[in-house]
Amino acid sequence: MTAGKCKRTHYSKEITKELSGEQVTIKGWIHEIRDLGGIIFVLLRDRDGILQITAPSKKVSPELFGEIRELKKESVISIKGTVKESPKAPGGVEIIPQEVELINESKLPLPLDTTEKVRAEIDTRLDSRFLDLRKHNISSIFKIKSRMLHSVRVFLEKNNFIEINTPKLVASATEGGTELFPITYFEREAFLGQSPQLYKQIMMASGFDQVYEIAPIFRAEEHDTLRHLNEAISIDLEAAFCDHEDVMQILEQMIVTAVTDVKEHCRSELETIQVDLQVPTAPFSRIDYDDMVDMVNSKGVAMRHGEDMSRAAEKAMGEINQGYYFITGWPTDIKPFYVMPGQENPEKSCAFDLMYRDLEISSGAMRVHQHDLLVERIKKQGLNPESFKRYLAAFEYGMPPHAGWGVGAERFTMCLTGAQNIRETVLFPRDRRRLTP
RNA sequence: GCCCUGGUGGUGUAGGGGCUAUCAUGCGGGCCUGUCGAGCCCGCGACUCGGGUUCAAAUCCCGGCCAGGGCGCCA
Numbered sequence: 001m002t003a004g005k006c007k008r009t010h011y012s013k014e015i016t017k018e019l020s021g022e023q024v025t026i027k028g029w030i031h032e033i034r035d036l037g038g039i040i041f042v043l044l045r046d047r048d049g050i051l052q053i054t055a056p057s058k059k060v061s062p063e064l065f066g067e068i069r070e071l072k073k074e075s076v077i078s079i080k081g082t083v084k085e086s087p088k089a090p091g092g093v094e095i096i097p098q099e100v101e102l103i104n105e106s107k108l109p110l111p112l113d114t115t116e117k118v119r120a121e122i123d124t125r126l127d128s129r130f131l132d133l134r135k136h137n138i139s140s141i142f143k144i145k146s147r148m149l150h151s152v153r154v155f156l157e158k159n160n161f162i163e164i165n166t167p168k169l170v171a172s173a174t175e176g177g178t179e180l181f182p183i184t185y186f187e188r189e190a191f192l193g194q195s196p197q198l199y200k201q202i203m204m205a206s207g208f209d210q211v212y213e214i215a216p217i218f219r220a221e222e223h224d225t226l227r228h229l230n231e232a233i234s235i236d237l238e239a240a241f242c243d244h245e246d247v248m249q250i251l252e253q254m255i256v257t258a259v260t261d262v263k264e265h266c267r268s269e270l271e272t273i274q275v276d277l278q279v280p281t282a283p284f285s286r287i288d289y290d291d292m293v294d295m296v297n298s299k300g301v302a303m304r305h306g307e308d309m310s311r312a313a314e315k316a317m318g319e320i321n322q323g324y325y326f327i328t329g330w331p332t333d334i335k336p337f338y339v340m341p342g343q344e345n346p347e348k349s350c351a352f353d354l355m356y357r358d359l360e361i362s363s364g365a366m367r368v369h370q371h372d373l374l375v376e377r378i379k380k381q382g383l384n385p386e387s388f389k390r391y392l393a394a395f396e397y398g399m400p401p402h403a404g405w406g407v408g409a410e411r412f413t414m415c416l417t418g419a420q421n422i423r424e425t426v427l428f429p430r431d432r433r434r435l436t437p
Numbered sequence: 438g439c440c441c442u443g444g445u446g447g448u449g450u451a452g453g454g455g456c457u458a459u460c461a462u463g464c465g466g467g468c469c470u471g472u473c474g475a476g477c478c479c480g481c482g483a484c485u486c487g488g489g490u491u492c493a494a495a496u497c498c499c500g501g502c503c504a505g506g507g508c509g510c511c512a
Contacts, residue, residue, distance in 0.1 A: 039469095039470040112449095124448070221511050311509085
């Protein structure tokens, strides 16, 4: 087995009619073979596209013709040949082969149909994800996700945010709220991090006053829906000397920038998945929690003031609001201890959610920066301040006011790609049942 | 964790007490020099597992496992 005798000279999408007459070497997988007897068409697929190799029996040697006839679907091959302009070929160009090298054969039959004549279920697809990803409509989602993360980084760097890395192995299970995955840390119990929240706040006391982190978060909830994962990527941000309104502006600008950038740089991917991406305009509308409750009730969905949103409430809001919008002024009681209560009315907090239709893609807030108030809030939520000793220490030696948020990278990818199942936006998703591959 | 639905060739499906188990795709073989969802001919390949009812179970009943959908949970 070899990596192929000749070096690749072009990817499939680089083969245009301007190259007519030139000799090229392309490498990839056999998407399909159509053997018509006296002429064989081989469709070769690589990262970027599919290119037709045309072998007429009268134009190639009998040996080569025989070799081509023996090729099987999804085997890896290298083809050296001449570019030929042809109106009859898909895309107007094809390759007339001179040399074909079978680099590695594929086992048959395939666990799923890469040409999509027969659609496979998501469970079947995830079991053979490497094959599933050979389909361009699937790989497009990940090219878009990659571009989104790239533009998020560029945007945040331009705005003087510093990328940090916080630990994912943590000692405390006392943050409250979500279930954590317990692990063994030498002779002690530890947990996988649910969020970098406490660490990015500690960083506010370090002088790094604008930080972000893009990293996995782990939640041991037994949820089983199309929008939850047990391992996800969170885009987290924290900024000092800022309030919630300041970071909401950063957030909406980042969303607009990322959507614009994806629309511009992922044209062919968006076309492949048939998505007409709409760029939102900032500022996004701000809907007060109390008005949101009224809107939900007006849709015939029961919701009392002071409650968190049910799924039905989210759907009702999704019907009323088509694009991105904020929900602000959340009751302090249903938000975490580190959320700053409102100045005028402490019952209403400085927390916000960013929604896209019926999907929550981010939540954030101005944080409590006063040590004593924070201790009080921890106690009020039924938690023990003693377990937050190392966190609280950062608030005793000059903590500036600060605010921040976290965006679910997969949920944002759903907004960009129209994916209905969050599993579509993760290469190897981890959910209630799936731990492999 | 709760509710609903389902599990049939490699993949996607039809059927729903006794069938040679349907169709498509696939795979193997044959024909074919412009295919592009290629076409035509021949062939191959399956009832989730365990128990029960019955002369007879893929089909009905019970349980397990797995999956799909909805909800809950999600600081």
